[in-house]
Amino acid sequence: MGFFEKIKEGLKKTRDALFGRIDKMLKSFTKIDDELFEELEELLVMGDVGMYTAEKICDELRKRVKEEGITDPSEIRRLLEEVVTEMLAGGQELDISTKPSIILVIGVNGVGKTTTIGKLAAKFVREGKRVTMAAADTFRAAAIEQLQIWAERAGADLIKQNEGSDPAAVVFDAISSAKARGSDIIIADTAGRLHNKKNLMGELAKINRIIDRELPDSSKEVLLVLDATTGQNAVNQTKEFRTAAGITGIVLTKLDGTAKGGVVLAIKEELDVPVKYIGVGEQIDDLQPFVPEDFARALFADEAAIEEAAKAETAAKEETTAAETGSQPGEEEYRPATADIWAQIDAQAEAEKQALAEDEEAQRQRELEEAKAREEAEQERQRKREERKSRAKKRNWSTDTSAESNNTSEEDDDWLKAWREGK
Numbered sequence: 001m002g003f004f005e006k007i008k009e010g011l012k013k014t015r016d017a018l019f020g021r022i023d024k025m026l027k028s029f030t031k032i033d034d035e036l037f038e039e040l041e042e043l044l045v046m047g048d049v050g051m052y053t054a055e056k057i058c059d060e061l062r063k064r065v066k067e068e069g070i071t072d073p074s075e076i077r078r079l080l081e082e083v084v085t086e087m088l089a090g091g092q093e094l095d096i097s098t099k100p101s102i103i104l105v106i107g108v109n110g111v112g113k114t115t116t117i118g119k120l121a122a123k124f125v126r127e128g129k130r131v132t133m134a135a136a137d138t139f140r141a142a143a144i145e146q147l148q149i150w151a152e153r154a155g156a157d158l159i160k161q162n163e164g165s166d167p168a169a170v171v172f173d174a175i176s177s178a179k180a181r182g183s184d185i186i187i188a189d190t191a192g193r194l195h196n197k198k199n200l201m202g203e204l205a206k207i208n209r210i211i212d213r214e215l216p217d218s219s220k221e222v223l224l225v226l227d228a229t230t231g232q233n234a235v236n237q238t239k240e241f242r243t244a245a246g247i248t249g250i251v252l253t254k255l256d257g258t259a260k261g262g263v264v265l266a267i268k269e270e271l272d273v274p275v276k277y278i279g280v281g282e283q284i285d286d287l288q289p290f291v292p293e294d295f296a297r298a299l300f301a302d303e304a305a306i307e308e309a310a311k312a313e314t315a316a317k318e319e320t321t322a323a324e325t326g327s328q329p330g331e332e333e334y335r336p337a338t339a340d341i342w343a344q345i346d347a348q349a350e351a352e353k354q355a356l357a358e359d360e361e362a363q364r365q366r367e368l369e370e371a372k373a374r375e376e377a378e379q380e381r382q383r384k385r386e387e388r389k390s391r392a393k394k395r396n397w398s399t400d401t402s403a404e405s406n407n408t409s410e411e412d413d414d415w416l417k418a419w420r421e422g423k
Ligand SMILES: Nc1nc2c(ncn2[C@@H]2O[C@H](COP(=O)(O)OP(=O)(O)OP(=O)(O)O)[C@@H](O)[C@H]2O)c(=O)[nH]1
Pocket: 107, 108, 109, 110, 111, 112, 113, 114, 115, 116, 137, 143, 191, 192, 193, 253, 254, 255, 256, 257, 278, 279, 280, 281, 282, 286
């Protein structure tokens, strides 16, 4: 199934509920007037677009209707698609330009964080990238196991510690390991629930600080995962999380199970946080990059336009697949990491090992030299002790009360005897 078809399928509920109503309403009008815009605004609010955003959309529509001299209500649909596309555009690309880059995934429990990480990792590995996952949801042992399964499925490395350990320490380990192994991307899973919200936000802020300290010049994405079925509540969650960690983007999951897909617009417009990915199902390829035009088209375009878009996409995909891989249309396309990349990774690992061995040798040498210096210092002390002893003997032995002068030897006795006898 093509990319657009997936979105179309995933947004079906929202489309039917939101656009189905809008379409019916528009057909009941013969001219464009205030009443039409009021009804449209109401329907948008019902589709979880949010009051503020619905109003903004209608204001923009009014302006364009006037500018373009539009009188036919059926034209509103096209305008709506245009306005929504423009509203959603901007900032949806993932910034993973450095090696390594890091993606911190946050969000309340059950929204789909771990699943999203698994899907993202699979996508990156398929592109030939090396991925390190950090199991920083240490609140439950099951969370670590779940991520392990995804790591195995996706072909990613996993860094984990025991349940209950410090999540920031897991992230620290993952960063060190990724640097040593030459990973391209680190993806960190986090807990969605702790004993209380304050703890959770504190924990996320700490992880964030560790990342900034350990990877000050790296690309960093903080993706907040939101469950589309929660509708307007997703907007509130964004507000809460963004104080703990500067959110760079949203992953909106479970669009396939809800009619509340309009919330995408509210998030972008009210909070100015771009949606970067959408989840339209539980399968590994059900996570799709967010493309504003496709989203708006899947919601508002008429059936004929949608069919056409889907067909064009299938044709384009078959062409590129055949050109790139020489395979037949419909064949599963899977690009493992090229031999080159693995050779590079191995060479890096080898260099790392060598550097480590050299460090160890240098350390051993230092220790030897230190031991030698200690021995020499001890000999020097011993020599001085002897000197002091002999000087004391010459002056008056009984004035020397130090511990070392108490262990008198036979030689001392001889010397004492001679001195007493006045020799
Ligand atoms: N239908 C549908 N289900 C999804 C989607 N994304 C995730 N899920 C399901 O949502 C459920 C919870 O997903 P998880 O990835 O475990 O969520 P989480 O945020 O890691 O949860 P905690 O670790 O408990 O905080 C799983 O059953 C997923 O299969 C989606 O896009 N569509």
